[in-house]
Amino acid sequence: MANVKYKACDNCFQAVGKVNIVGNIFMIVLKGFLGVVGGSKGLIADAIHSCADLLATIVMIIGIKISGQEKNERYPYGYGKAEHIVAIVICLFLYVIAAYILYDGVMTIVEGRMVIPCTVAVWGAVFSILINELMFRQALCAGTKANSPSMVAKAWESRTDVYSSIAVVFGVIGAKMGFHFMDPLAAVVVGLMIFRMCFEMTQEAALALLDKAPEEASRVALLDRFNTLIEDIAVEIRDVKVRELGAILDFVVEVKVPDCITVQEGEKIKQLIAERVAGQQERESVLTVRLYPFENQAAVPA
Numbered sequence: 001m002a003n004v005k006y007k008a009c010d011n012c013f014q015a016v017g018k019v020n021i022v023g024n025i026f027m028i029v030l031k032g033f034l035g036v037v038g039g040s041k042g043l044i045a046d047a048i049h050s051c052a053d054l055l056a057t058i059v060m061i062i063g064i065k066i067s068g069q070e071k072n073e074r075y076p077y078g079y080g081k082a083e084h085i086v087a088i089v090i091c092l093f094l095y096v097i098a099a100y101i102l103y104d105g106v107m108t109i110v111e112g113r114m115v116i117p118c119t120v121a122v123w124g125a126v127f128s129i130l131i132n133e134l135m136f137r138q139a140l141c142a143g144t145k146a147n148s149p150s151m152v153a154k155a156w157e158s159r160t161d162v163y164s165s166i167a168v169v170f171g172v173i174g175a176k177m178g179f180h181f182m183d184p185l186a187a188v189v190v191g192l193m194i195f196r197m198c199f200e201m202t203q204e205a206a207l208a209l210l211d212k213a214p215e216e217a218s219r220v221a222l223l224d225r226f227n228t229l230i231e232d233i234a235v236e237i238r239d240v241k242v243r244e245l246g247a248i249l250d251f252v253v254e255v256k257v258p259d260c261i262t263v264q265e266g267e268k269i270k271q272l273i274a275e276r277v278a279g280q281q282e283r284e285s286v287l288t289v290r291l292y293p294f295e296n297q298a299a300v301p302a
Contacts, residue, residue: 027131040118040172044187048097059093064148066079084206084208088201101188125168129169136162171183225280235269249286259294
């Protein structure tokens with residue numbers, strides 16, 4: 001089960017994969033057929049893009065299954081980072097597809113192999129816009145609620161398909177108006193958009209694998225917020241570190257305490273801080289509290 005607040009959100013999360021598989025198979029057939037019949041390079045490129053979408057959806061489902069496994073002795077921090085790896089794998093699929101689309105579009109223009117596409121190609125692109133926009137909204141909502149990096153990546157991949165289909169519409173219309181290069185140019189635009197989206201998603205996933213703190217979790221803001229939660233306790237949080245483990249936030253909180261307290265008192269302080277901080281997090285969190293005496297910097301053993 002996804003880490004979501006409402007059962008309806010969990011049902012939506014579980015349905016995203018099936019909806020995307022069915023939707024992409026339909027669009028591969030529709031756009032591929034209409035692209036060939038209508039003679040549109042742009043729409044054929046868009047159909048290839050949908051093939052990549054289908055593969056990306058399958059990889060996403062596998063990644064979410066892996067990341068949802070319980071932690072064990074071999075993987076004490078769990079499998080959360082599998083989602084970031086999956087996001088990168090999805091992008092690798094798309095890099096290859098984008099390179100092919102770019103090459104084919106450019107060579108079509110250079111060699112002058114332009115063909116005036118039929119109007120039927122426009123209808124294929126319009127259907128693609130509608131279906132991909134619906135899939136984008138469902139996947140983005142479910143992925144955001146469940147804090148799933150791979151599902152959010154998949155959602156934006158669907159939005160890119162919307163933009164590419166819009167480019168196809170303009171390309172076909174332009175070609176029919178006499179600008180014959182517009183249709184293969186639309187294919188080139190599709191490839192460039194895929195490249196840009198993939199670069200941004202790859203960068204974000206790679207930074208998460210390197211334990212970069214989430215943008216919203218700046219150190220100063222966290223220190224102020226956490227110290228406010230424990231202002232009635234005679235301790236001070238001196239540092240907070242946070243990293244993403246897929247959908248989970250992993251916090252390490254360093255706390256200054258009087259050097260005269262006992263181990264039992266220290267354990268009570270750790271438990272109290274953990275309860276208060278964890279209770280204020282919207283996302284599922286793992287919290288480690290480390291105690292440091294005032295007089296020296298040696299950590300109190302947990």
